[in-house]
Amino acid sequence: MLKNQWWLTVLLIVGLLFVNANGVFANTNDEDEGYMQRSEIEHFMEITSEDGTEQSMQMITELAKYLEEHEEYLFEEVASIVDKYRVMKTTKDTNAIRYIKEVDQESLQRDFERIDALAREYYDYYQIHNEFPKEESSKVMTIRSIATSEALTVLSNAGIRMTERQLAARLAALGVIAAIDGPLPVGDFIALVTGAVIISDYLNDYVARKDRLARDIGNNEGRSFIKVVTESLVISETVAYEIKKNKIKHFRAFLNPVGGVIVGDPLTLSEARLLARQERDTFSVRKDYAEKVVTQPNFKYVYEDPHYTDGRGRIKLANLPHFHLMGRVNGSWDRLEGHHFFPWVGI
Structure with a gap:
């Protein structure tokens, strides 16, 4: 009797693990099941209502009618309604x-690699001397500034004007502040100051130190960037979560x-x-x-x-x-x- 109870217990445990595993899979599964939830359709209607156009309002009205008349919602039936109210805008327009x-992507990548390498030299110098090298007397700097750098151009368009050496120093300083074991990558810096969301290996470090990063960039590259950087990182924090x-x-x-x-x-x-x-x-x-x-x-x-x-x-x-x-x-x-x-x- 006890032996049978032991096997019953084992089977119950295995059964619970199987149910839990399937539950986790269901929460993360991204496969197309052919059906939609009512909440999904309502969210889509909410998004498209932002247009406020007559066409979008007509689509929302028809989708609302579809919800009233059905208990199950096939994706293709919903999509057929959506397609009726789409105005095709193509590359011919x-x-x-x-x-x-x-832009020549190989040249762009070489620009990034050059600036990141220079920033790494500044960063490594700081780790040894606890200060950044002076530009005019530095003996560790081996990479020269190039005025035609794509990175400098995009920063200039954003209102930031500096040489490659100045940019490298900023990247090294921001890396120290963010404690990311290296300088801030130039691509991430550009995304920060232009307000784009950061999708980076260092995202958590940026988020954790967003106030200091925003203040430092604001003090050195212009006060207006404090708001931009902070908002960007808040969005990134939400996305990461x-x-x-x-x-x-x-x-x-x-x-x-x-x-x-x-x-x-x-x-x-x-x-x-x-x-x-x-x-x-x-x-x-x-x-x-x-x-x-x-x-x-x-x-x-x-x-x-x-x-x-x-x-x-x-x-x-x-x-x-x-x-x-x-x-x-x-x-x-x-x-x-x-x-x-x-x-x-x-x-």
């Missing part, structure tokens, strides 16, 4: 051609006018797919998740590298790689306007 000039604690994989996204991608509120996969069909921007935590957003019946998609300049030649170094959804119009495949971003290194 001159208003959609935002990026004309491309949603990704790590709530296992969120998709977010609304907005192109920052001065470069970079601003990450907004969380989305489910179904919500992200509907927004893609409405030509809205999204952000996913990995390339394969972004690919799920644009993998939809009756659509194709195309990958694009980051656009580092806009049509006016302004440099925007904090932009990200992305997909575009493609829809069929008059028998041909046309690219939709929405961007579906993801980081170079998955989060």
Whole structure:
């Protein structure tokens, strides 16, 4: 009898572990199940109502009617309603051609590597001497400033004018403040001062020291950047929490006018797919998740590298790689306007 009870106990424990494992999987699963929750549709309606256009209001009215008339909600039925009220904006529309000039990515990467290497020299000197070397007498500096640096150009556009040596010193100082075992990477610094959300290996260090970082950048690069940097890190802190604690994989996204991608509120996969069909921007935590957003019946998609300049030649170094959804119009495949971003290194 006792032996049978022991086996019963083992089976109950295994059963509980199996249920818990499936529960965890259900919370983090991103697979398409074909159905939507009412809350997902209502959230999508809330997002699209921000337009305030007659077309979006008509779509919301029809979606509300659909919710009243059904108890289960098929994604494709909801999507068919959404598609009825989408105005296709493609690359054939001159208003959609935002990026004309491309930056040579190899040259850009060499600029970044050069400045980061110089910042590392400053940082290492500080670790030994507890002060930064004076520019005119330093014997450890081996890399010369280049006036045509893309990084200096984008900072100049943001209102910050400095030499590469001055920039390297700032990166080293900010690395000391953030205690990240090295200088602040130049790409992260550019994202900070242009207000873009930081998606970086050092995110937690920035968040933990956001007030000191904001104050230091404000004191040295202009008081107006205190507000920009603090707001950027607050957004990043929220995004990091949603990704790590709530296992969120998709977010609304907005192109920052001065470069970079601003990450907004969380989305489910179904919500992200509907927004893609409405030509809205999204952000996913990995390339394969972004690919799920644009993998939809009756659509194709195309990958694009980051656009580092806009049509006016302004440099925007904090932009990200992305997909575009493609829809069929008059028998041909046309690219939709929405961007579906993801980081170079998955989060």
